[in-house]
Amino acid sequence: MVSIGNIEIPDFPLLLAPMEDVSDPPFRALCKKQGCDLMYTEFISVEGLVRDADKSVQKLDIFDYERPIGIQIFGSDEKHMRKAAEIVEEAQPEILDINYGCPVKKVVNKMAGAGILQDVDRMVALTKAIVESTDLPVTVKTRLGWDENTKYVVDVAERLQDVGIKAISIHGRTRKQMYKGEADWSLIGQIKENPRMHIPVFGNGDIDSPEKAVEYKNRYGVDGVMIGRASIGNPWIFREIKHYIQTGTIHRPPSIEERVEAAREHLQFSLEWKGERLGVVEMRRHYTNYFKGLPGIRAFRQKLVTEYDPDTLMEILDDLKVHYMDADVLA
Template sequence: MKIGKLDIDRPVILAPMEDVTDRAFRQLCKRHGADIVYTEFVSAEALRRGIEKTVRKLKADPVERPLAVQIFGSTVESMIEASVIAEEFQPDYLDINFGCPTRKVAGKGAGAALLKEPEKMAAIAEAVVKAVRLPVTAKTRIGWDHDSINILDVLRRLEDAGIQALALHGRTRSDMYKGKADWGWIAEAKRHARIPLIANGDVWSPEDALRMFRETGADGVMIGRGSIGNPFIFSGTKHLLKTGTPLPPPDFRLRIKAAIEHLQLSVEFKGEKYGTLEMRRHYATYLKGLPKVSVVRNKLVREEDWRAVEAILLDYREECEGYAREGRIREYAEYLNDHSDKLVLNYKASNTTI
């Protein structure tokens, strides 16, 4: 798949997710094999006003490359200004969010709301392409609702506007995150595409990613919710694509190790107080399915000292060694298969674009 100077065969990509794909999580996913990572999505209006919290979302380290910055907005003017600011942070490419279904974004005429105004969508895309020297891509859904699926028209308009690749989530805006992503529409879009097409939606395992490549013919696969608490999905997918054989599912030792690494990175980038507090939302997904996890989680979310949190996790790892000897540890793959639709219940209230 080629975007600007990037040329990666069958890339496995971390999707942009608000409150999830910060520097800590991006770097963790890179360690586990993600080919390309995206920032949290960034408001054009907040960026042009210089809101510090928003500007911080654009900061990245060289180890994260290739890196894409995603922005959203509802006017040509704000998107031009925001794209020029974003370019100063030197990402590998700039992505436009035409897919977020939440009220915070779509309710303000941005994200998936622009599926109802394909002419305006194309105008924004063309303006951003002309405003920056970076390659520009986009991410969207198949339509506003099932009575107005217009992805083929949208695809043509975005191609004509100069977009260099399109990531497509196989749901409509009205679907939000319910039901199953329609990979058939992704395959149909790929058949008509003149640019690389990245498939997105309902990838919970390396086997899902392989099946998505095969069923859609996509140039790349983008993983969002399936990576939360499960950065191993990238290394597992890369191994499966390369060898045709799956890796063993990550055991409790790897899962707890990843949680500790995530905590350490979070503290490094956000400081001891906020880095520790913001990790609270992640423990459930790293530990879910393990014995007596609710007791441990209650301890974790009460602690404000990251060293104490690390100690709790290390103690729990030793506890799990005993459970393993007793045969009380569930297979991680079994947990994923049983609970994939519940993996990120805490995140559906936030504004993920996956």
């Protein structure tokens, strides 16, 4: 087992990365069903929590079947970070995670997310303050550094461990890279080789297949992998990786029925959690991914992203299933 403080998860766990507008409860439910071991909420603004903003507070929603789960926060003001930690604790997750990796300009400009990589001393002091303000295990998600000249993550990981974090997840790019280029896991491997490190180290970046997950596990010795973009519209990646680890063989791809059923479940939960209008509109980004690669899908996709009536959307999904099953298309 892998231990994060007093939380135990299976050996070589598969983690769902916190993704804004993606890793909400409807999407997390699908990933959990497919074998994800540890999930995180979308990142939550501490300023929003302190102000009791509806959008931020709603992101605290967690469900028992999701456990263990981490709530992720971002911010730069120590007083507000401490207060947010208290608010998060009341929501009763297993883990509190700090986002030091988001590269988005509006976050970075406030010295939050990856912005704090420009001031490592402040990053360590802020982490220490949060660890001291909660009984929850505190974990960190970060990047290699601000740019090519500041890739100090090996030292940063050790310093963060010294102030009390219980695990660290590292995206193998700098802030300057955003999501471009290939993720570099060599420094993640160096952290695992550091004899002073004793907390779990999870690697993130470019894990998009079972083969790559196992290759990086063996090459870099990480305790687990965190999967982000490759899971969007593809929650089956978790079961596929686990199957490959256990058997050395490739799991069959999801069938048409499984794809449609996942889209239906996702839509239904979105309607229940977000309300009809938001549930319909925010689901649109996912249809392309669920049905990616199907020949002639464009006509169905156009209907799915322009229709507002939930019942009609369900009918379109049923028609899509019948169409591709009749055409004997292997998904």
